Amino acid sequence: VLAIDDGYVSRIKVSPSGFGNTLYINHEGGYTSVFAHLNGFRKDIADYVKSEQYSRESFAVDLYLEKDQILVKKGEVIALSGNSGYSFGPHLHFEIREATTQKPINPLLFGFKIKDDIPPKIKKLKIYPETPETIINSNNLAFGTNVTGYGKNHYVENIDTIYVYGEISFGLLTYDLLNGAGNKNGIYEMRIRLDNTTIYHLRMEKFAFAETRYINSLIDYAEYQDSRQRFIRSKLDPNNRLNVYETIINDGVISITDSSFHVIKFEVKDVYNNLSELSIGIKGVGKPVQQTANQPVDSNRIISWRDESNFEASGLSLFVPAYSFYDNILLDYNTLEKIDGVYSAIHSLGTPKIPVHKYLTLSIQPEGLPVELQEKALLARVNGDKDQKISAAGGTFKDGMISAKIREFGRYTVVVDTIPPHVRSLNAPEQKTLARGQRLK
Secondary structure (H helix, E strand, C coil), X not given: CECCCCEEEEEEEXXXXXXXXXXXXXXXXXXXXXXXEEEEECHHHHHHHHHHHHHHCCCCEEEECCCXXXXXXXXXXXXXXXXXXXXXXXXXXXXXXXXXXXXXXXXXHHXXXXXXXXCCEEEEEEEEECCXXXXXXXXXXXXXXXXXXXXCEEEECCCCEEEEEEEEEEEEEEEECCCCCCCCECCCEEEEEECCEEEEXXXXXECCHHHHHHHHHHECHHHHHHHCCCEEECCCCCCCXXXXXEEECHHHCEEECCCCEEEEEEXXXXXXXXXXXXXXXXXXXXXXXXXXXXXXXXXXXXXXXXXXXXXXXXXXXXXXXXXXXXXXXXXXEEEECCCCCCCCCEEEECCCCCCCCCCEEEXXXXXXXXXXXXXXXXXXXXXXXXXXXXXXEECEEECCEEEEEECCCEEEEEXXXXXXXXXXXXXXXXXXXXXXXXXXX
């Protein structure tokens, strides 16, 4: 691993998990380069780390160095790449960050000579109804279609025009490619035009680590739960704080209430200005003559994204901190019969298709739980319909309830855990001292 420019080592972190052996180098211009999952450091860096580990009597260390304490020159060997930390195979994890904010910046903006003449691929398009009154091709359901094409030009097969009334938004399944690699990479830039007017412009230049989870609002999260495909949405939820939007008009929602023909154009770019385009026709159908009356909604089941709230039901309590969701949600709730081995009804709370940003506190009242098992009780998720599998959600017993922090809706119940962990050696040597270079498993 070579230094990308002159600078000094500003931080060294060694951990058995996460990034493993990690090196941070500060450069002129206010940038930091980051190299992670390293096998080992350059000798002077390694000697410094080892002395600090012995001094602190700890393998895991997080060391912040003085400016000019350890200098590097552009092109010098600074480390060997490897597989340390939480890594699924030998590779180099590389970042460039703003030194002051530690925001990662798209490294391809720094002029790396990477061959790329392949435009991004556009694979699917979705159009979402944004109100109960919206009509898309004669109904109030999301419309989805495959996209074909290669190079710059993409198109929807066998569909000339989509007929719309009301407020709609869009989702695009798209990814970028590089020459000589099969990786499906995230796109750099996406623009949506309505009759040649830009209504949405996304550019992936940098972000803050604190913004990471808002990706669940950028994508169609429900679709991701169903198919593991990430559609980038045009709609901006009120609690989406990603700073990647250059332009967004009316929160990425358009209103079609006339009887005119409109052209929606999608443009997707990579850093090297390879461009892909998709255009579709939207025909306004005017206001439908008759609309189906909407069913009233129980206001107690509407949870605000902005406010702190509590949801109460028989044997259950849910505390929701403010800003836990990206938009207001409608919380479905019901109970199912107990299954063998559990100590409460199964509480079906919301759906896993709703993204949750903050941890919620779920409390369930146990049924028939012996006193001697109270300290061993916890909440568990019930997964699957036919083969109902239990997975631990944690929790503690207090004031007659089992409470745990959850970050996903689903079906929950109370179980107990009375089985201690089992630890066994895979290769313990007969002698008490490990030979040099030997590992204990």
